[in-house]
Amino acid sequence: MTSSVGTEGQTGGQPLGQQAEFLSEKMSEVRLEISKAIVGQTEVVDGVLIALLAGGHVLLEGAPGLGKTMLVRTLAQAVALKYSRIQFTPDLMPADVIGTSVVQENGDGRKSLGFQPGPIFTNLLLADEINRATPKTQSALLEAMQEKQVTVAHTSHLLEEPFFVMATQNPLEMEGTYPLPEAQLDRFLFKLRVPYPGREDLHDILDRTTQGNPAVVSPVVNGTQILEMRKIVRTVPVAPHVQEHVVKLTMATHPENRENLLASKYIRYGSSPRGAQTLILGGKVRALLDGRYNVSMEDIGALMLPALRHRIILNFEAQADGRTPDDLLEEIAGKVCAKQK
């Protein structure tokens, strides 16, 4: 297979169109590799790949046993990235995540304080059951997720690119958990819901996991190529009416917007500008993965729920009425589309 983006991460002066095609092909291969271990869950896999190429982080929410951890591990193998896993527990301390300064002895026998990096110094971090750690430990991820660096003892340490956090949380066992603060939720590009597999998928899972050897996932792309792909993604043009739609959609989630009675009734806080950025950036990646060179309204519609569902905070009335962020967002999007037409 010829690649316009070299294995060393060089573009090689290839036209951008070819690079875009290469990106699309490579991601198809990654999907194929992941599908060796993960049955179904195509939307989740696509969401994870889009977030990876857009440079964001993903929060996976699903019941235990649905393959969240398996998905992250398989992805790490398919993209040939360094992978580490942190099991979040209530007694987990920030130093356990980001590292700490320890006394080290050099060759001269002199002792000095040296930084011992934590498991966060990796390319692909799996924060398993992130909502079980205390807010103090959860906040240790804030700087790493946004600035791609950690600060220990007044010294900032840059994280290696690409840095990609995939956190999981269990929506069922809420006892003994610490819900993620809004600031940290906002730092996740997508919040993906891992659904229960269907009948056929469950048969396939049983066949794969109870017979023969486990699937072997081979690496398809590396970190450098992913970084090049991220640059390509940002060159995709967006038509003004698509961008206008994104702006209207984001503004429509705000309760201050008097035009939208639904938001003022049920939403306490609307989406941040990160929501709009996510929609545009995710739309660009989705367009490239779809073989297009422009963002369409369809891309925005497809990414609306994973991009905005964790960025709006419902009020008590919404909880009393049994409204969820998903159905509210769908109603809001329907109204915005109707107004534009």
Place this chain on the structure above:
Amino acid sequence: MLLREKIKSLVPGQFSGRGCFSALRNKWLQICSEVRTQPHANKFVLARTFDQRACSPELHGLIETLKTIRKRILANTLLRGWTRWFVWMLVGLIAVATVSAKLAGALLFIAGMAAIGAAAILVWTWRNRPSNYETARRLDAAAGMQDRLPTAVYLCGVEHPDGMIDEQRKDTLARLKKLDPRGFFPVQLPGNMKRASVLVLVVAGLFAYRVHHRPPLLSLLQTTARSQLVQSIFSPIVHAMEKDLQRTMALVNMKPNATGDETRRADAASNTEDLWKANDDKGADAQEQKDSADAGAGDQPQDSLQAPGSQEGTPTGEARQQDSNSQSQQGKSGSENADSKSQQQSEQQGPEGRQSLGQSLMQALKNMMSNSPSQQSNNRANQQPPNGQGTPQSGNSQQPGATESDKRGDSRGNSDAKQKATQTASEGAGSQQGSKELRKDQETHPVNAVPDRVALEASGFKEQTRMKIATETGTAQLAVRDQSSRQDAVINGAEQENIPARYRFYVQRYFEHADNGKH
């Protein structure tokens, strides 16, 4: 004035033409600057901006295609708008031709409206014409190109594109070649063209009809109004409304009329000549009913009750008949006098003094209500208990009529019809009104004029006054003495305290006459 105030607010100082012009110019510039600073808020301005930009040569074909499609969209929009307006004009024409007798002015007006509307639609359509960008969006949505076209049009100003824009443009043009863009927007007839065609035919037929005929709707309404079906539907309603009106007027005027004097009643009676004709008819009907009712008068005890209850005790039927004869004669003489009075007054008033039927009805109603004590006493015989215990009767001419009603057609009976007849024919007993039968009675049994009213001081009369009211409302029934009626009678009896003295005199004479007959 409003404009002047606005301009003054913009340009303080003297109002002048130059200041006005500068103010408007400043306002226009302000609006334009606002539009420019918020291009995303105004899609039309945004789109026009794209149209004015220079386009890359390789996209000229796309732009030409979009212009062709835009013309088709404009043509379709115009056709749709005009057809819709034309349909409304045709509906207006149909309405005018159906109702109006003169068509020339209406036709000119509608023709003018059609022309103005068509011009307005043309201007409005051109003003809101889609831009190239908007056309590209429509074509993209129709062809399912996932926003490739508008993105390419948006980026058409880049003359030497590289990288992703070039790829996007190539991709768009490559996909556009596989399509027939003009096929998505054919010039087609509007959906309501069939409706308009049918309306044109209807209008043509209607105008052809109108050449020799009157407006069809008016003719239809007149024919319908004359039809028996409509009359049969509406006449009961009209009658019911009249009755309600009469009752309302009676309730309103009951108390004032109870204290009214005779002069007023006489004046009113002069205006009721038309009523008398109707009452004559009613009296005839009542006579027929009375005939049938009196056929078994000797057998039924209730008939004996209809006869004027003589004085206390239980008089025989013959005695009652005699009494009633004398009463009726006296009553008729009274009514004759009243009738002659009213005739004289009406003659004095002449044709100018005649009122309309409605006014006459109202006046007659007032008179009837003012004479209600006498009428109420008419029903007393009906409401008396079967034991026949008589109570002193008023000098009403109808009680005698109970025995001699076969010939005289005295209006009194058990049914409502009889009671109605009683209300009309029997009023001559004490009031200025009278009936033909009463006049006949007077001719055959001349008696002296008697007062209109008598004093009804006995509690039984008051009680029956209440009963009369009950029967007037159409609930023909035998009298049932109960506690409530007595209480009501006591209340209503207050009205009878103002009975003129001549009635009292009449009753006294009546009783004297009855006693003499007995002895």
